[in-house]
Amino acid sequence: MQTTKLNADSILPLTCTRSGTCCFGKAVMLNPWEIVCFSVAKKITPREFRDLYCDFGGIQLIFNGKENKKGQKSCSQYIPDFGCSVHEGRPLACRLYPLGRQIQFDKAEYIYEGTDFPCLTDCADVLNLPKMSVGKYLKGQKAELFENAQDAYLQVMQNIADIGFELFLDSGLAASGDTKTLQTWRILGQETPELLALRIGKEWMDALMIPEINEDNPIAFAQKHNDLLLLKAQEQFGNISTLEELHNASVLMIALALHLAKGLGADTKGISEHWIATAKSFGSKE
Structure with a gap:
Protein backbone atom coordinates (compact mmCIF):
# COMPACT_ATOMS: atom_id res chain seq x y z
CA MET A 1 0.00 0.00 0.00
CA GLN A 2 1.18 3.51 -0.79
CA THR A 3 2.34 5.59 2.15
CA THR A 4 2.39 9.34 2.59
CA LYS A 5 5.50 10.69 4.33
CA LEU A 6 5.30 13.64 6.69
CA ASN A 7 7.54 15.95 8.66
CA ALA A 8 7.05 17.80 11.94
CA ASP A 9 5.69 20.84 10.14
CA SER A 10 3.06 18.97 8.11
CA ILE A 11 -0.41 20.38 8.84
CA LEU A 12 -3.19 17.80 9.12
CA PRO A 13 -6.69 17.41 10.64
CA LEU A 14 -5.24 15.91 13.80
CA THR A 15 -7.61 17.47 16.34
CA CYS A 16 -9.44 14.40 17.66
CA THR A 17 -13.22 14.11 17.92
CA ARG A 18 -12.77 11.50 20.70
CA SER A 19 -15.52 9.35 19.23
CA GLY A 20 -13.56 6.17 19.96
CA THR A 21 -13.79 4.76 16.44
CA CYS A 22 -10.01 4.23 16.33
CA CYS A 23 -10.28 1.81 19.29
CA PHE A 24 -11.89 -0.91 17.14
CA GLY A 25 -10.37 -3.53 14.86
CA LYS A 26 -6.72 -2.57 15.20
CA ALA A 27 -3.51 -4.56 15.71
CA VAL A 28 -1.69 -2.73 18.51
CA MET A 29 1.82 -4.09 19.02
CA LEU A 30 3.71 -3.68 22.28
CA ASN A 31 7.24 -3.62 23.63
CA PRO A 32 8.15 -4.59 27.22
CA TRP A 33 8.28 -1.01 28.53
CA GLU A 34 4.77 -0.36 27.21
CA ILE A 35 3.48 -3.36 29.14
CA VAL A 36 4.90 -1.78 32.29
CA CYS A 37 3.22 1.55 31.47
CA PHE A 38 -0.08 -0.21 30.94
CA SER A 39 0.26 -2.11 34.21
CA VAL A 40 0.99 1.07 36.19
CA ALA A 41 -2.12 2.74 34.77
CA LYS A 42 -4.15 -0.42 35.46
CA LYS A 43 -2.64 -0.78 38.95
CA ILE A 44 -1.69 -4.41 38.43
CA THR A 45 1.64 -6.15 37.80
CA PRO A 46 3.16 -6.37 34.31
CA ARG A 47 2.70 -10.14 34.42
CA GLU A 48 -0.99 -9.76 35.26
CA PHE A 49 -1.50 -7.25 32.46
CA ARG A 50 0.38 -9.43 29.98
CA ASP A 51 -1.55 -12.57 30.92
CA LEU A 52 -4.96 -10.88 30.96
CA TYR A 53 -4.78 -8.48 28.04
CA CYS A 54 -2.05 -9.54 25.61
CA ASP A 55 -1.57 -12.19 22.94
CA PHE A 56 1.50 -14.10 21.81
CA GLY A 57 3.47 -13.73 25.02
CA GLY A 58 2.87 -10.00 25.29
CA ILE A 59 3.63 -8.43 21.92
CA GLN A 60 0.03 -7.64 20.90
CA LEU A 61 -2.88 -6.06 22.75
CA ILE A 62 -6.07 -8.13 22.81
CA PHE A 63 -9.15 -6.69 21.09
CA ASN A 64 -12.06 -8.62 22.56
CA GLY A 65 -14.53 -5.92 23.61
CA LYS A 66 -17.84 -4.68 22.26
CA GLU A 67 -18.30 -4.81 18.48
CA ASN A 68 -19.03 -1.76 16.35
CA LYS A 69 -21.38 -1.61 13.37
CA LYS A 70 -18.67 -3.10 11.16
CA GLY A 71 -18.34 -6.16 13.40
CA GLN A 72 -14.95 -5.01 14.66
CA LYS A 73 -14.20 -5.68 18.32
CA SER A 74 -12.93 -2.93 20.57
CA CYS A 75 -9.67 -2.86 22.48
CA SER A 76 -9.74 -4.73 25.77
CA GLN A 77 -9.04 -1.41 27.53
CA TYR A 78 -11.91 0.49 25.86
CA ILE A 79 -15.06 1.29 27.88
CA PRO A 80 -18.17 2.21 25.84
CA ASP A 81 -19.37 5.80 26.34
CA PHE A 82 -16.19 6.55 28.28
CA GLY A 83 -13.12 5.76 26.22
CA CYS A 84 -9.74 4.32 27.13
CA SER A 85 -9.63 3.06 30.71
CA VAL A 86 -5.82 3.40 30.86
CA HIS A 87 -5.30 6.51 28.77
CA GLU A 88 -2.16 7.65 30.61
CA GLY A 89 -0.53 4.29 29.99
CA ARG A 90 -1.45 3.93 26.31
CA PRO A 91 1.36 2.76 23.99
CA LEU A 92 3.09 4.55 21.12
CA ALA A 93 0.75 3.10 18.49
CA CYS A 94 -2.21 4.79 20.18
CA ARG A 95 -0.35 8.04 20.78
CA LEU A 96 0.66 8.26 17.11
CA TYR A 97 -2.65 7.22 15.55
CA PRO A 98 -3.59 7.88 12.77
CA LEU A 99 0.10 8.28 12.02
CA GLY A 100 2.72 5.58 11.76
CA ARG A 101 6.45 5.81 12.37
CA GLN A 102 9.17 4.14 10.37
CA ILE A 103 12.94 4.26 10.73
CA GLN A 104 15.15 4.30 7.67
CA PHE A 105 18.90 4.90 7.78
CA ASP A 106 18.67 5.83 11.48
CA LYS A 107 16.11 8.55 10.74
CA ALA A 108 12.52 8.39 11.94
CA GLU A 109 9.76 9.42 9.55
CA TYR A 110 6.06 9.82 10.21
CA ILE A 111 3.65 8.36 7.70
CA TYR A 112 0.09 7.38 7.06
CA GLU A 113 -1.11 4.66 4.76
CA GLY A 114 -2.77 5.53 1.48
CA THR A 115 -3.28 8.90 -0.13
CA ASP A 116 -6.39 9.85 1.87
CA PHE A 117 -6.06 10.80 5.52
CA PRO A 118 -7.30 7.83 7.63
CA CYS A 119 -9.45 9.81 10.09
CA LEU A 120 -11.71 11.05 7.31
CA THR A 121 -13.09 7.53 6.78
CA ASP A 122 -14.91 7.24 10.10
CA CYS A 123 -14.58 10.71 11.61
CA ALA A 124 -15.25 13.13 8.75
CA ASP A 125 -16.31 15.76 11.27
CA VAL A 126 -12.62 16.32 12.11
CA LEU A 127 -12.62 18.62 9.08
CA ASN A 128 -14.67 21.06 11.17
CA LEU A 129 -12.01 21.15 13.90
CA PRO A 130 -8.73 23.14 13.93
CA LYS A 131 -5.81 21.57 12.08
CA MET A 132 -2.38 21.28 13.68
CA SER A 133 1.18 20.33 12.83
CA VAL A 134 2.50 16.82 13.30
CA GLY A 135 5.03 18.15 15.80
CA LYS A 136 2.40 19.86 17.93
CA TYR A 137 0.19 16.78 17.84
CA LEU A 138 3.01 14.47 19.00
CA LYS A 139 3.94 16.87 21.80
CA GLY A 140 0.34 16.86 22.99
CA GLN A 141 0.30 13.08 22.89
CA LYS A 142 3.50 12.93 25.01
CA ALA A 143 4.98 10.56 22.46
CA GLU A 144 8.67 11.29 23.00
Whole structure:
Protein backbone atom coordinates (compact mmCIF):
# COMPACT_ATOMS: atom_id res chain seq x y z
CA MET A 1 0.00 0.00 0.00
CA GLN A 2 1.18 3.51 -0.79
CA THR A 3 2.34 5.59 2.15
CA THR A 4 2.39 9.34 2.59
CA LYS A 5 5.50 10.69 4.33
CA LEU A 6 5.30 13.64 6.69
CA ASN A 7 7.54 15.95 8.66
CA ALA A 8 7.05 17.80 11.94
CA ASP A 9 5.69 20.84 10.14
CA SER A 10 3.06 18.97 8.11
CA ILE A 11 -0.41 20.38 8.84
CA LEU A 12 -3.19 17.80 9.12
CA PRO A 13 -6.69 17.41 10.64
CA LEU A 14 -5.24 15.91 13.80
CA THR A 15 -7.61 17.47 16.34
CA CYS A 16 -9.44 14.40 17.66
CA THR A 17 -13.22 14.11 17.92
CA ARG A 18 -12.77 11.50 20.70
CA SER A 19 -15.52 9.35 19.23
CA GLY A 20 -13.56 6.17 19.96
CA THR A 21 -13.79 4.76 16.44
CA CYS A 22 -10.01 4.23 16.33
CA CYS A 23 -10.28 1.81 19.29
CA PHE A 24 -11.89 -0.91 17.14
CA GLY A 25 -10.37 -3.53 14.86
CA LYS A 26 -6.72 -2.57 15.20
CA ALA A 27 -3.51 -4.56 15.71
CA VAL A 28 -1.69 -2.73 18.51
CA MET A 29 1.82 -4.09 19.02
CA LEU A 30 3.71 -3.68 22.28
CA ASN A 31 7.24 -3.62 23.63
CA PRO A 32 8.15 -4.59 27.22
CA TRP A 33 8.28 -1.01 28.53
CA GLU A 34 4.77 -0.36 27.21
CA ILE A 35 3.48 -3.36 29.14
CA VAL A 36 4.90 -1.78 32.29
CA CYS A 37 3.22 1.55 31.47
CA PHE A 38 -0.08 -0.21 30.94
CA SER A 39 0.26 -2.11 34.21
CA VAL A 40 0.99 1.07 36.19
CA ALA A 41 -2.12 2.74 34.77
CA LYS A 42 -4.15 -0.42 35.46
CA LYS A 43 -2.64 -0.78 38.95
CA ILE A 44 -1.69 -4.41 38.43
CA THR A 45 1.64 -6.15 37.80
CA PRO A 46 3.16 -6.37 34.31
CA ARG A 47 2.70 -10.14 34.42
CA GLU A 48 -0.99 -9.76 35.26
CA PHE A 49 -1.50 -7.25 32.46
CA ARG A 50 0.38 -9.43 29.98
CA ASP A 51 -1.55 -12.57 30.92
CA LEU A 52 -4.96 -10.88 30.96
CA TYR A 53 -4.78 -8.48 28.04
CA CYS A 54 -2.05 -9.54 25.61
CA ASP A 55 -1.57 -12.19 22.94
CA PHE A 56 1.50 -14.10 21.81
CA GLY A 57 3.47 -13.73 25.02
CA GLY A 58 2.87 -10.00 25.29
CA ILE A 59 3.63 -8.43 21.92
CA GLN A 60 0.03 -7.64 20.90
CA LEU A 61 -2.88 -6.06 22.75
CA ILE A 62 -6.07 -8.13 22.81
CA PHE A 63 -9.15 -6.69 21.09
CA ASN A 64 -12.06 -8.62 22.56
CA GLY A 65 -14.53 -5.92 23.61
CA LYS A 66 -17.84 -4.68 22.26
CA GLU A 67 -18.30 -4.81 18.48
CA ASN A 68 -19.03 -1.76 16.35
CA LYS A 69 -21.38 -1.61 13.37
CA LYS A 70 -18.67 -3.10 11.16
CA GLY A 71 -18.34 -6.16 13.40
CA GLN A 72 -14.95 -5.01 14.66
CA LYS A 73 -14.20 -5.68 18.32
CA SER A 74 -12.93 -2.93 20.57
CA CYS A 75 -9.67 -2.86 22.48
CA SER A 76 -9.74 -4.73 25.77
CA GLN A 77 -9.04 -1.41 27.53
CA TYR A 78 -11.91 0.49 25.86
CA ILE A 79 -15.06 1.29 27.88
CA PRO A 80 -18.17 2.21 25.84
CA ASP A 81 -19.37 5.80 26.34
CA PHE A 82 -16.19 6.55 28.28
CA GLY A 83 -13.12 5.76 26.22
CA CYS A 84 -9.74 4.32 27.13
CA SER A 85 -9.63 3.06 30.71
CA VAL A 86 -5.82 3.40 30.86
CA HIS A 87 -5.30 6.51 28.77
CA GLU A 88 -2.16 7.65 30.61
CA GLY A 89 -0.53 4.29 29.99
CA ARG A 90 -1.45 3.93 26.31
CA PRO A 91 1.36 2.76 23.99
CA LEU A 92 3.09 4.55 21.12
CA ALA A 93 0.75 3.10 18.49
CA CYS A 94 -2.21 4.79 20.18
CA ARG A 95 -0.35 8.04 20.78
CA LEU A 96 0.66 8.26 17.11
CA TYR A 97 -2.65 7.22 15.55
CA PRO A 98 -3.59 7.88 12.77
CA LEU A 99 0.10 8.28 12.02
CA GLY A 100 2.72 5.58 11.76
CA ARG A 101 6.45 5.81 12.37
CA GLN A 102 9.17 4.14 10.37
CA ILE A 103 12.94 4.26 10.73
CA GLN A 104 15.15 4.30 7.67
CA PHE A 105 18.90 4.90 7.78
CA ASP A 106 18.67 5.83 11.48
CA LYS A 107 16.11 8.55 10.74
CA ALA A 108 12.52 8.39 11.94
CA GLU A 109 9.76 9.42 9.55
CA TYR A 110 6.06 9.82 10.21
CA ILE A 111 3.65 8.36 7.70
CA TYR A 112 0.09 7.38 7.06
CA GLU A 113 -1.11 4.66 4.76
CA GLY A 114 -2.77 5.53 1.48
CA THR A 115 -3.28 8.90 -0.13
CA ASP A 116 -6.39 9.85 1.87
CA PHE A 117 -6.06 10.80 5.52
CA PRO A 118 -7.30 7.83 7.63
CA CYS A 119 -9.45 9.81 10.09
CA LEU A 120 -11.71 11.05 7.31
CA THR A 121 -13.09 7.53 6.78
CA ASP A 122 -14.91 7.24 10.10
CA CYS A 123 -14.58 10.71 11.61
CA ALA A 124 -15.25 13.13 8.75
CA ASP A 125 -16.31 15.76 11.27
CA VAL A 126 -12.62 16.32 12.11
CA LEU A 127 -12.62 18.62 9.08
CA ASN A 128 -14.67 21.06 11.17
CA LEU A 129 -12.01 21.15 13.90
CA PRO A 130 -8.73 23.14 13.93
CA LYS A 131 -5.81 21.57 12.08
CA MET A 132 -2.38 21.28 13.68
CA SER A 133 1.18 20.33 12.83
CA VAL A 134 2.50 16.82 13.30
CA GLY A 135 5.03 18.15 15.80
CA LYS A 136 2.40 19.86 17.93
CA TYR A 137 0.19 16.78 17.84
CA LEU A 138 3.01 14.47 19.00
CA LYS A 139 3.94 16.87 21.80
CA GLY A 140 0.34 16.86 22.99
CA GLN A 141 0.30 13.08 22.89
CA LYS A 142 3.50 12.93 25.01
CA ALA A 143 4.98 10.56 22.46
CA GLU A 144 8.67 11.29 23.00
CA LEU A 145 9.33 8.84 25.85
CA PHE A 146 7.54 6.10 23.93
CA GLU A 147 9.55 6.84 20.80
CA ASN A 148 12.70 6.60 22.91
CA ALA A 149 11.55 3.20 24.16
CA GLN A 150 10.87 2.02 20.61
CA ASP A 151 14.31 3.10 19.42
CA ALA A 152 16.04 1.58 22.45
CA TYR A 153 14.33 -1.75 21.89
CA LEU A 154 15.36 -1.79 18.24
CA GLN A 155 18.94 -1.85 19.56
CA VAL A 156 18.06 -4.58 22.07
CA MET A 157 16.63 -6.61 19.17
CA GLN A 158 19.90 -6.30 17.25
CA ASN A 159 21.96 -7.19 20.33
CA ILE A 160 19.95 -10.39 20.81
CA ALA A 161 20.43 -11.24 17.15
CA ASP A 162 24.18 -10.67 17.52
CA ILE A 163 24.26 -13.50 20.06
CA GLY A 164 22.55 -15.72 17.49
CA PHE A 165 25.24 -14.75 14.98
CA GLU A 166 28.05 -15.50 17.44
CA LEU A 167 26.59 -18.90 18.27
CA PHE A 168 26.48 -19.68 14.57
CA LEU A 169 29.55 -18.00 13.09
CA ASP A 170 32.10 -17.96 15.92
CA SER A 171 31.46 -21.39 17.43
CA GLY A 172 32.47 -23.59 14.51
CA LEU A 173 28.86 -24.38 13.63
CA ALA A 174 28.91 -22.47 10.34
CA ALA A 175 32.41 -23.77 9.51
CA SER A 176 31.16 -27.35 9.98
CA GLY A 177 29.12 -27.01 6.79
CA ASP A 178 25.82 -26.66 8.64
CA THR A 179 22.95 -25.60 6.36
CA LYS A 180 19.87 -26.12 8.53
CA THR A 181 20.51 -23.12 10.82
CA LEU A 182 20.04 -20.49 8.12
CA GLN A 183 17.15 -22.49 6.71
CA THR A 184 15.50 -22.28 10.13
CA TRP A 185 16.21 -18.56 10.38
CA ARG A 186 14.24 -18.12 7.16
CA ILE A 187 11.32 -20.10 8.58
CA LEU A 188 11.38 -17.95 11.73
CA GLY A 189 11.03 -14.79 9.69
CA GLN A 190 7.79 -16.07 8.18
CA GLU A 191 6.22 -17.73 11.21
CA THR A 192 3.08 -16.39 12.85
CA PRO A 193 3.58 -14.73 16.24
CA GLU A 194 1.65 -17.59 17.85
CA LEU A 195 4.02 -20.24 16.49
CA LEU A 196 7.07 -18.13 17.26
CA ALA A 197 5.94 -17.71 20.87
CA LEU A 198 5.42 -21.46 21.22
CA ARG A 199 8.86 -22.11 19.77
CA ILE A 200 10.48 -19.72 22.25
CA GLY A 201 8.76 -21.18 25.32
CA LYS A 202 7.50 -19.67 28.57
CA GLU A 203 10.82 -19.15 30.37
CA TRP A 204 12.45 -17.09 27.65
CA MET A 205 9.18 -15.37 26.75
CA ASP A 206 8.85 -14.12 30.31
CA ALA A 207 12.46 -12.92 30.21
CA LEU A 208 11.78 -11.11 26.94
CA MET A 209 8.48 -9.42 27.76
CA ILE A 210 8.10 -8.99 31.53
CA PRO A 211 11.54 -8.38 33.08
CA GLU A 212 11.65 -7.45 36.76
CA ILE A 213 13.05 -3.93 36.38
CA ASN A 214 12.16 -0.84 38.40
CA GLU A 215 13.03 2.09 36.14
CA ASP A 216 10.97 5.04 34.90
CA ASN A 217 13.30 6.10 32.08
CA PRO A 218 12.63 3.97 28.98
CA ILE A 219 16.20 4.11 27.67
CA ALA A 220 17.62 3.00 31.02
CA PHE A 221 14.87 0.38 31.29
CA ALA A 222 15.76 -1.07 27.89
CA GLN A 223 19.49 -1.07 28.72
CA LYS A 224 18.92 -2.93 31.99
CA HIS A 225 16.67 -5.37 30.14
CA ASN A 226 19.33 -5.85 27.50
CA ASP A 227 21.91 -6.67 30.17
CA LEU A 228 19.58 -9.21 31.82
CA LEU A 229 18.96 -10.97 28.51
CA LEU A 230 22.66 -11.11 27.65
CA LEU A 231 23.47 -12.48 31.12
CA LYS A 232 20.78 -15.14 30.80
CA ALA A 233 22.13 -16.18 27.40
CA GLN A 234 25.67 -16.36 28.74
CA GLU A 235 24.60 -18.50 31.70
CA GLN A 236 22.55 -20.84 29.52
CA PHE A 237 24.83 -21.14 26.49
CA GLY A 238 28.30 -20.42 27.87
CA ASN A 239 29.34 -24.07 28.15
CA ILE A 240 27.55 -25.73 25.24
CA SER A 241 29.72 -27.41 22.64
CA THR A 242 27.86 -29.87 20.41
CA LEU A 243 26.73 -28.72 16.99
CA GLU A 244 23.11 -29.55 17.80
CA GLU A 245 23.22 -27.47 20.98
CA LEU A 246 24.79 -24.57 19.10
CA HIS A 247 22.15 -24.82 16.37
CA ASN A 248 19.30 -24.80 18.89
CA ALA A 249 20.79 -21.88 20.81
CA SER A 250 21.34 -19.80 17.67
CA VAL A 251 17.81 -20.47 16.47
CA LEU A 252 16.39 -19.50 19.88
CA MET A 253 18.25 -16.18 19.92
CA ILE A 254 17.13 -15.29 16.41
CA ALA A 255 13.56 -16.29 17.31
CA LEU A 256 13.68 -13.98 20.35
CA ALA A 257 15.02 -11.11 18.27
CA LEU A 258 12.36 -11.58 15.61
CA HIS A 259 9.56 -11.87 18.15
CA LEU A 260 10.65 -8.61 19.74
CA ALA A 261 10.79 -7.14 16.23
CA LYS A 262 7.15 -8.13 15.72
CA GLY A 263 6.25 -6.22 18.86
CA LEU A 264 8.06 -3.20 17.42
CA GLY A 265 6.08 -3.43 14.20
CA ALA A 266 9.09 -4.36 12.09
CA ASP A 267 9.16 -6.45 8.91
CA THR A 268 10.40 -9.75 10.33
CA LYS A 269 10.62 -11.47 6.96
CA GLY A 270 12.79 -8.69 5.60
CA ILE A 271 14.93 -8.67 8.73
CA SER A 272 15.52 -12.42 8.65
CA GLU A 273 16.46 -12.27 4.97
CA HIS A 274 18.94 -9.49 5.75
CA TRP A 275 20.48 -11.51 8.57
CA ILE A 276 20.74 -14.59 6.34
CA ALA A 277 22.46 -12.55 3.63
CA THR A 278 24.87 -11.16 6.23
CA ALA A 279 25.73 -14.66 7.49
CA LYS A 280 26.29 -15.84 3.90
CA SER A 281 28.66 -12.92 3.30
CA PHE A 282 30.88 -14.54 5.96
CA GLY A 283 30.87 -17.84 4.07
CA SER A 284 27.92 -19.57 5.70
CA LYS A 285 25.78 -21.97 3.70
CA GLU A 286 22.10 -22.66 3.41
